[in-house]
Amino acid sequence: MEALMKVCNVLAALIGIYSFLIWLRIILTWIRIPGQTTENPVTTFLRKIVDPYLSWFSSIKALRREHIDLTPIIALAVLSILQSILRMFGVYGQLTPGMVFATILQTFWGYIVSPLFWFIFIILVIRLVFCYHKSPRSIYYINMLDSMDRGFLDFVQKLFYGQKPVNDRTLVWTSVIFSLVGFLIAKYLLTLLVRLLVGA
Numbered sequence: 559m560e561a562l563m564k565v566c567n568v569l570a571a572l573i574g575i576y577s578f579l580i581w582l583r584i585i586l587t588w589i590r591i592p593g594q595t596t597e598n599p600v601t602t603f604l605r606k607i608v609d610p611y612l613s614w615f616s617s618i619k620a621l622r623r624e625h626i627d628l629t630p631i632i633a634l635a636v637l638s639i640l641q642s643i644l645r646m647f648g649v650y651g652q653l654t655p656g657m658v659f660a661t662i663l664q665t666f667w668g669y670i671v672s673p674l675f676w677f678i679f680i681i682l683v684i685r686l687v688f689c690y691h692k693s694p695r696s697i698y699y700i701n702m703l704d705s706m707d708r709g710f711l712d713f714v715q716k717l718f719y720g721q722k723p724v725n726d727r728t729l730v731w732t733s734v735i736f737s738l739v740g741f742l743i744a745k746y747l748l749t750l751l752v753r754l755l756v757g758a
Contacts, residue, residue: 559651567648573641576611577634583608584630635669656755663755667748675741681707682734689727710737 583604615629615636616622622629642661647653685703688696704711714733715724724732 563648563651566644570641570644570648573637573644576608577637577641579604580608580612580630580634580637631669631673635665638669639665656757660752660755663748664752667745671744675737678707678710679734679737679741682710682730682737686727686730686734689730707733 583601586598586601586604612629612633615633618629618632639662642665643653643658646657646661681703685700685707688700688703692700711729711733714736715729718732718736719729
């Protein structure tokens with residue numbers, strides 16, 4: 559059993575290194591060196607190592623929406639779940655279904671729910687600033703932000719105001735407060751659930 563625990567710890571460490579290489583690959587795709595016509599040797603090396611794994615997820619159409627590609631995030635989340643499970647077994651020498659489910663929930667929260675919340679929250683706060691500083695130029699930015707947050711604003715409008723007309727500032731303030739309170743409640747409930755699952 560002890561040998562198996564050591565193997566799991568080594569595998570968890572290797573997955574950690576591989577995850578770092580994926581992050582490095584993602585960051586390097588954002589960097590463009592002016593005048594460079596050939597691919598950077600480091601990028602080429604990383605592409606050969608990382609892309610075969612990422613390609614498993616690229617066929618899932620639901621992960622790609624217009625300018626947003628969630629493929630690397632989901633791929634990293636899967637590796638994180640596997641790494642956490644291996645590490646838990648490496649430390650405790652056992653796994654329960656509750657521990658595995660708790661790991662999946664925490665990873666889903668950390669890689670998808672939490673970043674999505676902060677993305678929406680930041681957009682709403684910027685949108686709120688524009689509500690107080692309207693100008694011909696700011697209308698362009700408001701329309702751009704609304705293309706990203708309109709679904710959430712519509713949901714909040716229906717939830718709290720129904721068909722009743724409401725001014726822009728009130729709707730955005732309500733959305734900011736609702737998103738923050740919802741996030742804190744969800745985080746608290748997740749913490750309770752994880753404790754329950756790990757203790758079971």
